Amino acid sequence: MPITLKDAKRMIEAAKVKADELGVPMVIAVVDGGGNLMAQERQDDALIVSIELSRDKAYSAVAVKADTATIGDLAQPGAPLFGLGRANGGRIITFGGGLPIAEDGTIIGGIGVSGGSVEEDVACATAGLNAL
Numbered sequence: 272m273p274i275t276l277k278d279a280k281r282m283i284e285a286a287k288v289k290a291d292e293l294g295v296p297m298v299i300a301v302v303d304g305g306g307n308l309m310a311q312e313r314q315d316d317a318l319i320v321s322i323e324l325s326r327d328k329a330y331s332a333v334a335v336k337a338d339t340a341t342i343g344d345l346a347q348p349g350a351p352l353f354g355l356g357r358a359n360g361g362r363i364i365t366f367g368g369g370l371p372i373a374e375d376g377t378i379i380g381g382i383g384v385s386g387g388s389v390e391e392d393v394a395c396a397t398a399g400l401n402a403l
Contacts (some may be wrong), residue, residue: 272303272374272379272381273304273379274301274303274304274372274379276309276310276386278314278380278403279301279309279310279380281368281402281403282299282301282372282382282399282402282403283299283301283310283311283312283359283399284402285290285306285398285399285401285402286382286384286395286396286398286399287299287312287382287395288312288398289379289388289394289395289397289399290384290386290387290391290395291313293387293389293394293395294345295386295390295391296310296315296316296317296318296320296381296386297314297317297321297322297325297384297385297386297387297391297392297395298310298311298313298314298317298318298324298325298384298385298386299312299325299382299384299395299396299399300325300326300328300329300382300383300384301329301372301380301381301382301383301399302307302326302329302330302333302335302380302381303370303380304327304333304378304379304380305333305363306330306333306334306381308326308329309380310323311326314386317386317387318385320385321385321386323374324364324368324383324385324392325383325384325385325386326364326369326383327362327363327364327369327371327383328368328369328381328383328384328385328392328396329369329380329381329382329383329384330359330362330369330381330383331362331364331369331381331383332369332370332371332372332378332383333361333371333378333380333381334359334363335355337371338367338369338370338371338377339352339364339365339366339367339368339369339370339383340366340367340368340389340393341365342363342365342369343364343365345364346363346365349364355366355403361388363403364383366389367389367390367393367396368383368384368385368389368395369381369382369384369391369396370382370383370395370397372395372400379387379402382396382399382400383396383397384399
């Protein structure tokens, strides 16, 4: 079943709750299985750069079918996918904060969060994913 707008909004709300707990304003984006934006929200005072980064983290998770932290590990010098971060016009993000959304082993979307440290972004993305 594809990701719905209702699903996307529920995930964003859960990620925002975690961001508020952490005290870090975030931008949260959810994309469908084709990497197309379903919903995005920027909390007050979140970094402007995080608008594009959150969307690209969600896109990367779908495009590569992996979380962006794993993509980062695989894209380091000497690793099998070195240089992947330059793919798709530089849209592939190689640090944490993007997670694929899977149903029965099929990627149906992605969530991307940006605005804090990598660990904070991952925590918020995970909270959003767990809301499904």
